[in-house]
Amino acid sequence: MNSPVKIPETICLIQPFTRPDRLQDWPQTPQMHSGHLADSNRGWRTQYPEVLADACIACNLCFLFCPDAAIYNNEQGIPQIIDDWCKGCGICAVECPKNAIVMTHAVTTGESDE
Ligand code: SF4
Numbered sequence: 001m002n003s004p005v006k007i008p009e010t011i012c013l014i015q016p017f018t019r020p021d022r023l024q025d026w027p028q029t030p031q032m033h034s035g036h037l038a039d040s041n042r043g044w045r046t047q048y049p050e051v052l053a054d055a056c057i058a059c060n061l062c063f064l065f066c067p068d069a070a071i072y073n074n075e076q077g078i079p080q081i082i083d084d085w086c087k088g089c090g091i092c093a094v095e096c097p098k099n100a101i102v103m104t105h106a107v108t109t110g111e112s113d114e
C-alpha cells in the first residue's frame with residue numbers, strides 16, 4: 001500500500017491572490033492548502049496512481065496534465081502524488097509516455113476512517 005506523501009511547505013504558497021491579467025503571470029503551483037474548497041478529493045476515488053520511479057524519465061507531463069494539481073516533483077524530478085488532492089482520474093497514467101504510472105485499485109492510501 002502507498003504511504004501518504006507529506007507536502008513540502010514550499011509548494012503551498014498561501015498568499016493573497018489577485019487574478020493576473022497575463023497568462024504568464026499565473027502561478028505554477030497550488031496556491032491554497034487542501035481544504036480551501038473541500039477537505040479532500042480522495043474520499044470517492046476508486047483507483048490511485050503508483051509512480052514507478054525506475055521507469056520515469058522526469059518529463060513532467062503527468063504534472064502538467066493532472067487536473068487537480070495533485071502531483072509535485074521531488075528533488076530528483078520524480079513525481080509524487082498528493083494523497084489529499086488526487087481524485088484517481090487516471091489522466092496522469094494515460095499521459096505518461098513511459099508507462100511509469102499505474103493505477104492501483106487501492107481505494108485509500110493511509111487516511112483515517114474519521
Ligand atoms: S489520478 Fe488524476 S488527480 Fe490523481 S494524480 Fe493522476 S491525474 Fe492527478
Ligand code: SF4
Pocket residue numbers: 051055056057058059060061062063079095096097098099100101
Ligand atoms: S509522465 Fe511518466 S515519465 Fe513523465 S514525469 Fe510523469 S511519471 Fe515520469
